[in-house]
Amino acid sequence: MKKRYKLFALALALFCLLSGRAQAMENDMIKVGIKYGSNALFSANLYNYEGYGHGYAMGYFDEQRRFMPIGAVTDEEGVSMTADGNVYISSSNYYETPVDGYSGMIGGWHLQLDGWFDTFDEAANVAETYPNAFVAYLNDRYAVRIGQYASATAARYALSTWDGDEPMTVAEPSSTAVMVTVTSTNRILLEFDCGTRRFLAMQPVSMRGEKTVTWFKGYRYNGSFEYRRQPGGYITVINVVELEDYVKGVIGWELGGDKPLESLKAQAVCARTYAAFQTRHSAQGFDVCSTTDCQVYQGTAASNATTDAAVDQTAGEYLFYQNEPVLNAVYYSCNGGASEDCKNVWGSEVGYLKGKEDPFEASVASRIYGYNWSVSYTGAELGSKLKAKGYDIGTVTNVYVSETTPMGNVCALTFEGTNGTKTVYREACRTVLGLKSMRFAVGGGDGSQSGGIFVNDMRTSLAALRGAYVISGNGSVAPYDASNAYVITSGGVTALGRSGGTQSPAGKFTFSGSGSGHNVGLSQWGSIAMAQQGYSYRDILQFYYTGVTIR
Numbered sequence: 001m002k003k004r005y006k007l008f009a010l011a012l013a014l015f016c017l018l019s020g021r022a023q024a025m026e027n028d029m030i031k032v033g034i035k036y037g038s039n040a041l042f043s044a045n046l047y048n049y050e051g052y053g054h055g056y057a058m059g060y061f062d063e064q065r066r067f068m069p070i071g072a073v074t075d076e077e078g079v080s081m082t083a084d085g086n087v088y089i090s091s092s093n094y095y096e097t098p099v100d101g102y103s104g105m106i107g108g109w110h111l112q113l114d115g116w117f118d119t120f121d122e123a124a125n126v127a128e129t130y131p132n133a134f135v136a137y138l139n140d141r142y143a144v145r146i147g148q149y150a151s152a153t154a155a156r157y158a159l160s161t162w163d164g165d166e167p168m169t170v171a172e173p174s175s176t177a178v179m180v181t182v183t184s185t186n187r188i189l190l191e192f193d194c195g196t197r198r199f200l201a202m203q204p205v206s207m208r209g210e211k212t213v214t215w216f217k218g219y220r221y222n223g224s225f226e227y228r229r230q231p232g233g234y235i236t237v238i239n240v241v242e243l244e245d246y247v248k249g250v251i252g253w254e255l256g257g258d259k260p261l262e263s264l265k266a267q268a269v270c271a272r273t274y275a276a277f278q279t280r281h282s283a284q285g286f287d288v289c290s291t292t293d294c295q296v297y298q299g300t301a302a303s304n305a306t307t308d309a310a311v312d313q314t315a316g317e318y319l320f321y322q323n324e325p326v327l328n329a330v331y332y333s334c335n336g337g338a339s340e341d342c343k344n345v346w347g348s349e350v351g352y353l354k355g356k357e358d359p360f361e362a363s364v365a366s367r368i369y370g371y372n373w374s375v376s377y378t379g380a381e382l383g384s385k386l387k388a389k390g391y392d393i394g395t396v397t398n399v400y401v402s403e404t405t406p407m408g409n410v411c412a413l414t415f416e417g418t419n420g421t422k423t424v425y426r427e428a429c430r431t432v433l434g435l436k437s438m439r440f441a442v443g444g445g446d447g448s449q450s451g452g453i454f455v456n457d458m459r460t461s462l463a464a465l466r467g468a469y470v471i472s473g474n475g476s477v478a479p480y481d482a483s484n485a486y487v488i489t490s491g492g493v494t495a496l497g498r499s500g501g502t503q504s505p506a507g508k509f510t511f512s513g514s515g516s517g518h519n520v521g522l523s524q525w526g527s528i529a530m531a532q533q534g535y536s537y538r539d540i541l542q543f544y545y546t547g548v549t550i551r
């Protein structure tokens with residue numbers, strides 16, 4: 001029996017080990033990098049919003065992301081976390097070097113009583129008997145530090161002239177310590193230093209059980225904050241927040257809080273899935289950053305009753321493709337008529353990112369600013385645009401769509417110039433000229449339009465002319481080479497594949513198209529249109545992401 005239990009325990013431990021991410025999902029806490037890398041801070045203020053909370057508990061987050069209090073609490077509303085060392089104070093800001101007219105400073109050297117304390121309270125009781133003393137939490141033990149000195153010399157002098165007989169030593173600044181002070185003052189509430197093993201966390205205290213709302217750098221945040229310092233570096237500021245609250249903060253930025261509920265619910269499922277399974281920032285100590293690199297997040301700034309409802313009504317739901325979470329639920333503003341295979345835009349095959357004709361966008365097109373667009377360039381302008389991208393083919397004398405996808409989007413665009421020819425493929429068809437989408441035709445300024453020429457037989461199509469064969473009038477067959485095939489129209493005979501390239505009398509080429517964005521995945525306007533037509537968020541996700549499930 002006992003042996004069996006042991007085996008069971010081993011299996012359980014193995015399961016937990018192997019399903020680390022699933023565990024992280026279960027506790028539903030997400031770490032969001034707010035200030036990191038070159039934006040890491042020397043000093044970070046925090047303000048516990050009046051009426052919702054009162055003061056902070058100090059501690060750290062364990063591996064399961066549980067807040068572990070270390071006994072230090074404060075009633076102060078405004079606190080500042082600062083890298084250890086001499087600190088110069090001006091108004092409510094803290095600086096590493098003296099600034100003009102600074103009003104005070106924190107000395108980086110202290111005297112430390114010999115010996116350790118088991119609890120914060122024991123240490124705090126002793127600290128209270130000294131002037132300017134505070135508690136330091138050093139590798140899970142508590143010490144009492146006294147005074148503030150601006151140099152080792154000053155601290156040593158203070159030690160040599162100390163008129164008590166208790167044993168103490170000089171404590172130097174640490175490259176991994178973070179000081180917690182009352183904002184605008186040099187009053188130290190705690191010094192926290194557990195190397196790079198553990199990091200200071202500040203948990204706002206709720207007065208009546210409501211969610212706390214804390215101000216940081218002009219934005220309000222739910223949850224707690226973690227302050228990570230790599231040796232000698234500034235402080236990485238991380239918001240540790242419930243996953244659902246994070247998603248509430250994100251979807252308003254992604255779609256706009258005034259959009260229909262079902263479209264916001266679709267966005268919520270995507271945002272939640274991305275964050276819960278994301279590991280790209282793990283070396284920096286958090287799951288997702290707060291910029292467009294991951295998902296824009298500025299606390300509660302973009303949330304409202306509708307975005308909150310969208311998150312609550314999809315709580316705990318994720319998007320899967322073949323049992324794997326969908327981490328690239330990419331989207332764009334509008335596709336202009338059809339989305340596109342990932343392969344034809346970014347070159348890689350992704351099962352759930354397939355092109356689709358979009359029957360929904362059209363119903364809201366009149367509300368989309370710039371849905372249909374047109375832009376004209378002279379041959380010289382095109383030549384300099386190409387040159388800026390590294391393709392010097394002189395003045396452009398002809399442009400034509402040389403390949404379209406089965407969805408009718410442009411995936412090869414050829415420029416002929418006085419100094420050579422250049423064809424660009426996939427996303428570059430849009431980005432090389434800064435066009436709004438890959439769904440366009442090229443024409444001269446006379447209003448004529450072209451797409452690439454492609455041959456349809458019911459549902460399949462020959463998207464490219466490369467590799468096609470041409471049968472001539474006398475029955476001979478030859479590979480198509482753009483000079484041996486012609487189309488007869490009411491206006492005359494044109495070389496096949498070259499129909500759009502004629503310059504207008506004004507000498508301009510015109511690119512006319514519809515849509516805005518990369519066309520891969522979900523159309524945000526299409527999603528809005530579907531919601532308005534009564535489709536659910538599940539319908540929306542399953543239309544724009546091929547073969548996905550929501551659970």
Ligand SMILES: [Zn+2]
Pocket residue numbers: 281288289290291293294295
């Ligand atoms: Zn990121």
